[in-house]
Amino acid sequence: MKKTIGIVIALVVIVGVVVVLKNTNTTTLVANDTTNTVTTDTSTNTTPTVSTPATKPAVTPTKPKVAGYTMSDVSAHATASSCWTAVNGSVYDVTSWINQHPGGARAITGMCGKDASSAYDNQHGGQSRPESELASFKIGVLN
Numbered sequence: 001m002k003k004t005i006g007i008v009i010a011l012v013v014i015v016g017v018v019v020v021l022k023n024t025n026t027t028t029l030v031a032n033d034t035t036n037t038v039t040t041d042t043s044t045n046t047t048p049t050v051s052t053p054a055t056k057p058a059v060t061p062t063k064p065k066v067a068g069y070t071m072s073d074v075s076a077h078a079t080a081s082s083c084w085t086a087v088n089g090s091v092y093d094v095t096s097w098i099n100q101h102p103g104g105a106r107a108i109t110g111m112c113g114k115d116a117s118s119a120y121d122n123q124h125g126g127q128s129r130p131e132s133e134l135a136s137f138k139i140g141v142l143n
């Protein structure tokens with residue numbers, strides 16, 4: 001009898017261990033499923049991130065376009081507080097140059113709101129320093 005009871009107890013213990021092990025595996029599987037679900041979401045999120053840089057180059061070609069102005073735009077900036085001038089097909093905002101010009105402020109204020117190509121060329125045509133200074137003030141082309 002004692003042997004039989006011992007065997008029964010052993011069987012109950014073994015069955016119990018098997019049940020516990022099975023539950024442990026189930027839990028692990030559920031945890032893995034959750035991890036897999038998160039991984040899927042992450043790859044879904046990656047897709048729009050890839051799409052965004054693809055959109056940016058489409059905007060970039062627009063930026064190099066040079067601004068175009070008419071003489072009407074230039075003549076709207078004819079004072080020392082906002083001085084635009086047109087020289088040989090380009091438009092310049094020379095407001096900040098008025099008080100820096102070695103040849104005096106009046107020479108520059110005389111250009112404000114006008115096409116001053118002839119005044120500029122007569123004084124500085126072919127001179128490298130005035131040319132490079134002028135280039136630094138360019139805001140666009142004259143249409």
Ligand code: HEM
Nearest residue numbers: 094097101102103107108111119120123124129130133134
């Ligand atoms: C935005 C247009 C202009 C720019 C960027 C400019 C720039 C310059 C620069 C950089 C100098 C010094 C050159 C040097 O020492 O090597 C200079 C001198 C001079 N500029 Fe202009 N200039 C402009 C327009 C004019 C105009 C329209 C006139 C005349 C109407 C003029 C008259 C003079 C004179 C007389 C000097 C000699 C000053 C001196 O040496 O005492 N400039 N300019």
